[in-house]
Amino acid sequence: MVFELRGVRGGAVGPPTEGFEVAYRDPCGSELRRPLTDVWAVRFEDAAPVREFHSYKGQRHLPGLWWSSTAGRHVGYESWLERDHVMLLDFDPLVVGVSSQPFWLFWTGSNGKGVSHAPDYFARRDDGSAIVIDCRPADRRKPRDLMKFEATQSACDLLGWEFRLVGAPDPIRLVNVRWLAGYRHPRHPRHRQEAPAAALREVFHEPWPLIDGACLVGDPIAVLPVLFHLLWRNELSVELSVPLHARSLVHPGVR
Template sequence: MRAQLMVLDRDPDVTGRPGRLLWRNRRGQVRSWAPQLFARRSDGAAPLADCPGHSGGERAVKASEAVTQACADIGWIYRRIPPLDDVLAANLKWLAGYCHPRNAGRPKLIVVVVGAFTRPRPLIEGTAAAGDPIEVLPCVFHALWHGRLTADLDTPLYERILVGPQGWSDPGTKRGAGRARGGVPGWPWRVGTRVRFCGVTWQVVALSRQEIHLVSPNGGGQAVLAEHLFTDPDFTVIGTDVP
């Protein structure tokens, strides 16, 4: 459910509220169900949702039918939201680490960043055009989270992904077709991935918000910001030891 919450959190028109529905069945018995998510949209719509990892038991099915009908009676919407694709969920988890306003950087940097992607271009090229990538990349990720910039988040978010202005859609992108440098399909930052960085081969051992934790063959380790990896000319995704 965490990934679905990130989707709602990223939507500026949605605010969350808890709630519980009560009703009587045909025999007059009181029944209740607390949907996992309740949101109020700016247009007044009120979607409720559950995020089951599977189809659920008989009680969940009956509750779903009752909640669907109750919502329809009062003009609300109820949905059972399936799990997100792994790549999309990983991209949203990464961008969520940059949602805080501090990642917008110095005053007017966001204006420069958005301007750098007026014409769709690879992430790292637009970042370099806006200034020092170490400073600019957090602002780019911040803009992607808040919708000021657009990219196909069904594709692995790596340095050559195309990024464009708000509302842009890449007509040439196919779902799941992205490939990180080094020939590794899917999201490049996962535990077990091996990367070349600063002339050394490292293995990713942990992820924490904006940092990738690396360990070298001799046991040395360090935590590195993504922008440092992206801007290292020696950086390459080699492979993964995770099956």
């Protein structure tokens, strides 16, 4: 779910439209700080996180690392909500790069004091466009947080980036994608499995029930992991707004 931020502060003074600075770490770990207008071409999808992901006894949120098939490396998350959204970014066929905690954004608030915020994710699409994502449940958005999100959206607007403030994803789609994510590793179509992958693309050239098509190719125990990998890669597609099951119709994909 994506939320619109405009007008969240009623008649209060809006976010700044200039004066932003960005601090980030390049892939080699060097720390840089530059005006926002100077970083439009930086590959933030390759940037190292500007904050560490701490784990300690008794903490309420659950940080960890998601192995991204898109990036070919681990991407950090600080909560299960962030994990769910980095998984959905990993599944998105238009996303070609993603990083967590990509930069610090600095600006001066209306009270003259400095303000900073580190968005949760930066994603790059295959057309070169960019998305900045913040994850926060709708019932945990305090006024100070909303002001930061609104300022971040203003900064993104200046560079032509999309900004998303996201909450809990659709639960059925989430469960389906989480299942397919178990087959995201590229090992599934390799070596002796390359033939089943080609056969599955041929069988599902037209819509066909999932289990019937798998059985046409061979032993389902061997074929289904390859099929789920092709669904993860969007080489084949299935309706994800309803629970995935054996009779789900599989279609040609977008790749």
